[in-house]
Amino acid sequence: xxxxxxxxxxxxxxxxxxxxxxxxxxxxxxxxxxxxxxxxxxxxxxxxxxxxxxxxxxxxxxxxxxxxxxxxxxxxxxxxxxxxxxxxxxxxxxxxxxxxxxxxxxxxxxxxxxxxxxxxxxxxxxxxxxxxxxxxxxxxxxxxxxxxxxxxxxxxxxxxxxxxxxxxxxxxxxxxxxxxxxxxxxxxxxxxxxxxxxxxxxxxxxxxxxxxxxxxxxxxxxxxxxxxxxxxxxxxxxxxxxxxxxxxxxxxxxxxxxxxxxxxxxxxxxxxxxxxxxxxxxxxxxxxxxxxxxxxxxxxxxxxxxxxxxxxxxxxxxxxxxxxxxxxxxxxxxxxxxxxxxxxxxxxxxxxxxxxxxxxxxxxxxxxxxxxxxxxxxxxxxxxxxxxxxxxxxxxxxxxxxxxxxxxxxxxxxxxxxxxxxxxxxxxxxxxxxxxxxxxxxxxxxxxxxxxxxxxxxxxxxxxxxxx
Amino acid sequence: xxxxxxxxxxxxxxxxxxxxxxxxxxxxxxxxxxxxxxxxxxxxxxxxxxxxxxxxxxxxxxxxxxxxxxxxxxxxxxxxxxxxxxxxxxxxxxxxxxxxxxxxxxxxxxxxxxxxxxxxxxxxxxxxxxxxxxxxxxxxxxxxxxxxxxxxxxxxxxxxxxxxxxxxxxxxxxxxxxxxxxxxxxxxxxx
Numbered sequence: 001x002x003x004x005x006x007x008x009x010x011x012x013x014x015x016x017x018x019x020x021x022x023x024x025x026x027x028x029x030x031x032x033x034x035x036x037x038x039x040x041x042x043x044x045x046x047x048x049x050x051x052x053x054x055x056x057x058x059x060x061x062x063x064x065x066x067x068x069x070x071x072x073x074x075x076x077x078x079x080x081x082x083x084x085x086x087x088x089x090x091x092x093x094x095x096x097x098x099x100x101x102x103x104x105x106x107x108x109x110x111x112x113x114x115x116x117x118x119x120x121x122x123x124x125x126x127x128x129x130x131x132x133x134x135x136x137x138x139x140x141x142x143x144x145x146x147x148x149x150x151x152x153x154x155x156x157x158x159x160x161x162x163x164x165x166x167x168x169x170x171x172x173x174x175x176x177x178x179x180x181x182x183x184x185x186x187x188x189x190x191x192x193x194x195x196x197x198x199x200x201x202x203x204x205x206x207x208x209x210x211x212x213x214x215x216x217x218x219x220x221x222x223x224x225x226x227x228x229x230x231x232x233x234x235x236x237x238x239x240x241x242x243x244x245x246x247x248x249x250x251x252x253x254x255x256x257x258x259x260x261x262x263x264x265x266x267x268x269x270x271x272x273x274x275x276x277x278x279x280x281x282x283x284x285x286x287x288x289x290x291x292x293x294x295x296x297x298x299x300x301x302x303x304x305x306x307x308x309x310x311x312x313x314x315x316x317x318x319x320x321x322x323x324x325x326x327x328x329x330x331x332x333x334x335x336x337x338x339x340x341x342x343x344x345x346x347x348x349x350x351x352x353x354x355x356x357x358x359x360x361x362x363x364x365x366x367x368x369x370x371x372x373x374x375x376x377x378x379x380x381x382x383x384x385x386x387x388x389x390x391x392x393x394x395x396x397x398x399x400x401x402x403x404x405x406x407x408x409x410x411x412x413x414x415x416x417x418x419x420x421x422x423x424x425x426x427x428x429x430x431x432x433x434x435x436x437x438x439x440x441x442x443x444x445x446x447x448x449x450x451x452x453x454x455x456x457x458x459x460x461x462x463x464x465x466x467x468x
Numbered sequence: 469x470x471x472x473x474x475x476x477x478x479x480x481x482x483x484x485x486x487x488x489x490x491x492x493x494x495x496x497x498x499x500x501x502x503x504x505x506x507x508x509x510x511x512x513x514x515x516x517x518x519x520x521x522x523x524x525x526x527x528x529x530x531x532x533x534x535x536x537x538x539x540x541x542x543x544x545x546x547x548x549x550x551x552x553x554x555x556x557x558x559x560x561x562x563x564x565x566x567x568x569x570x571x572x573x574x575x576x577x578x579x580x581x582x583x584x585x586x587x588x589x590x591x592x593x594x595x596x597x598x599x600x601x602x603x604x605x606x607x608x609x610x611x612x613x614x615x616x617x618x619x620x621x622x623x624x625x626x627x628x629x630x631x632x633x634x635x636x637x638x639x640x641x642x643x644x645x646x647x648x649x650x651x652x653x654x655x656x657x658x659x
Contacts (some may be wrong), residue, residue: 052615073495078502142508145652205509212563213514216651309513310649314630324543 007025018345019059019098019127019349020386022399022415023442024430024461026282026353029411030431030440031107031465034119036351037284037426038182039169039270042109042117049105049121050464057100062455063420064093064132077369086141091156092393099126102463107170115174122167124257127347130159130389144205148215151202154224164188164291165257170268174353181271188264188346190291191256191361192230195344203216217308217431222333229262229293264291266346278377282353287346293342304333322445355382361405378405384415395420417444421457429461438465470560485593512561512629513542513577518606519569520643537633541580542629548573553566553623557656559614562649565595566605569643574633579625586629588621600643 018393025036032055033040033049049055069085100123107119142439143460144152162309170184187199201222205215237249266289330379357377372420380403388395415427427444442461522536547553567573578590593610616623632645 067494069492071498073493078498079505082502140505141506143508143653143655145507148509191621212516213511213648214562215509215511217511219496308511309514311513311542311544311628312515313513313542313628313630314515314538325546326629456573 002182011081015423019347019388020396020397020417020419021057021059021442021459022384022386022401022417023413023427023444025351025384025386026355026382026401027429027431028043029315029413029433030438031105031119031467032102032440032461032463034117034170034172034182035105035184035268036109036286037270037272038172038184038268039180039280039284039293040172040182040217041174041180041272042107042172044467045109047105047107047119048189048466049102050466051104053464054105054121055100055102055123055191055457056459057098059459060096060264061191061421062093062095062274064089067336086137089132089134089137090160091132091153093132093133093134094390095128097126097128100124101104105465106115109114117169117172119172120168122165122456124165126163128159128161131156134428139203140318141222146208148205151220154199154201154203154222157199158197159240160197162190162191162193162195164216164261165259165273166192168268176299178274179271182269182420184268186266186268186287186289188266188289188291188295189256189257189261190229190259190264191253191257192228192234193262193291193293193344194225194226194228196226197381198200205245208290212312213309215309218285219333221305221458223301225302227293227297227299227344229295229297229342230256231296232298232375233296250326253328257367262291262293262295262297264346265289270351277385280355280357282355284351286351288348289346290343291346292341292343297339297341297344299340300335301346303331316389350387351384353382354382355383376405380402386419415444418421421445425457427459436466436468438466439463470569492630494608497519499659501600502659504624504655504659506655508653508655510651510653511541512563512651513522513628513647514649515632515647517632517645518567519637519639519643520562523628523639525639527639529638532636532638535633535635537631542628543580543626544579545626547619547622547625553620556619556653557616559613559619559653560652560654562652563593563610563612564648565608565610566604566646566648567595567598567608567643568601568605569598569634569641569645570600571634571637571641575647576633577628577630579622580629580637581624582626584627585626590620595645595647598643598645605646610638 006106010148021036024030024032026040026044027033028041031044032050065088070288072081072083092258103122103124105119105121106125107117110116110118130366131376133156135156137149139152159183163354165188167187167189168184170182172180172182174180201224202220204218204220206218208216219230234249245422266287268284268288269285270282272280272282308325311325357380359379361375382401384399384401388398397417399415399417401413401415403413409432409435413429417425417427419425422445425444427442427448428446429442430443431438441459443459445458523533535557565573565575573595574592575595576590576592579587581587591612595608596606598606
């Protein structure tokens with residue numbers, strides 16, 4: 001219990017952000033920008049990511065509070081701080097955690113058509129979001145005495161988590177100097193998934209001055225559901241012991257990662273439109289897809305209505321069996337375990353940007369003429385927007401950015417982002433290109449790094465590529 | 469040569485970023501001090517009697533029955549979980565009687581264990597007599613407080629036993645006796 005509480009607050013407090021990669025988006029020096037916009041401009045002929053190291057991405061955050069709010073060493077009583085935090089948070093606040101690891105990422109220019117670039121790869125993704133279950137947190141922390149006649153809403157219970165592998169293949173086509181588009185087909189193999197959303201109903205303690213007893217405790221129109229896949233068989237493994245248990249669990253998980261899990265399909269599409277030499281517009285849709293959960297599925301569902309008024313006693317001449325509260329409750333709101341298959345949308349993301357480039361490189365030596373390309377612009381400024389669809393409501397972010405090519409081997413981008421977590425989020429990306437070897441590092445919420453405890457979110461990406 | 473310098477600079481930059489990124493001024497030991505103190509109000513028992521449940525209305529009103537007792541037992545083991553015994557600090561039971569019958573009633577209740585023996589204290593109070601049918605009911609309120617030592621003892625309770633007793637009744641007596649009650653549970657849960 002204690003560990004869970006600490007973990008919750010660490011997740012909530014230490015980091016923040018949705019899956020927004022504002023620094024990587026439209027950063028066309030890196031092949032990873034193709035993962036955000038398959039229609040990005042490609043300026044290289046081949047790339048290969050260093051396996052397992054081409055992109056390490058961690059992105060976590062909490063909307064509503066920080067770690068410091070609760071665990072700050074400020075001499076105040078922790079219970080007082082929890083209560084204050086509890087009162088500040090709403091059921092629209094949430095914790096998110098996204099982690100991605102590219103296992104392979106490579107691409108090549110088509111031999112038949114140099115305007116076509118193919119890319120492919122595999123990455124693993126962990127994506128968790130939990131909305132703050134405000135009503136039931138209050139019920140657990142304060143009880144119902146101060147909330148007589150106030151409904152506690154089951155709709156505040158809202159969370160999902162998934163671990164999956166993604167196999168992808170992308171096609172990028174430069175139609176002409178003005179227009180590039182692309183698409184990426186994705187095959188998802190879900191390893192484990194759980195989701196509880198769109199719950200309905202309320203629990204209310206109602207004062208009944210004219211009733212049979214002082215209160216009525218009413219569960220009204222409850223419909224609470226937790227869908228899981230990939231969990232039941234792991235739970236069954238618990239019966240085994242020792243090394244067999246671990247071995248079987250690992251084998252199962254690897255099998256699911258290798259397309260043995262619940263499969264899904266999806267697509268990314270995107271484009272770049274150069275309005276003129278210096279001004280361009282881009283847009284992309286990521287993870288427009290579904291996963292079909294058909295194997296190892298267990299859904300737990302409780303539905304019904306129940307009113308508790310206490311126990312009727314002493315009574316005489318009733319002739320009825322005495323009531324059993326637990327049996328009555330279970331009958332009124334049965335907990336069913338179902339194995340119905342289900343389908344779930346992937347959390348779709350939208351990106352868009354407008355970019356103005358300036359300060360064209362020209363040292364008079366016409367270095368780039370040999371390649372038949374225009375010299376690059378060394379600077380660019382622009383505006384980006386991001387939306388991600390989540391169980392409760394979409395998350396939004398908007399960024400201003402400044403791109404600077406300092407030397408041939410050093411390219412950078414700075415972003416200023418306003419989003420759910422913070423109104424002053426500064427991010428940066430540094431990408432080194434030494435011969436064919438590339439290393440990049442990006443982080444956001446830079447101001448907060450001096451004390452992550454007070455941060456409400458942070459995101460880090462780094463990786464190594466060979467780019468030719 | 470120049471390249472190497474840049475790489476070194478970059479490495480320095482990364483190390484600098486990592487070293488300034490830290491979690492300051494936090495004290496996770498405070499978790500030890502977290503205490504959950506919710507207070508729950510839950511209905512306890514209720515009952516409603518009309519006089520014809522004590523006395524057959526067909527009996528000659530001149531016959532006075534010296535005493536009528538209604539006894540009941542009920543399965544009740546809500547206090548028997550470890551969580552409750554360990555973390556329940558206090559229970560306040562509030563009883564409210566509304567009486568229009570012109571007799572006082574004596575109400576008793578207590579708890580029985582597996583072997584049907586009384587555990588913990590037995591409680592008894594009197595609901596004041598009412599003023600007859602059609603009048604405002606006379607309200608008697610009683611509060612009993614169970615402290616944590618008593619709650620420990622009641623961990624062995626499996627059944628609730630209660631009785632209502634009234635004296636000198638006849639079939640001419642009219643009115644209603646209502647019993648309503650609630651428990652206020654003070655939890656003190658240290659993580």
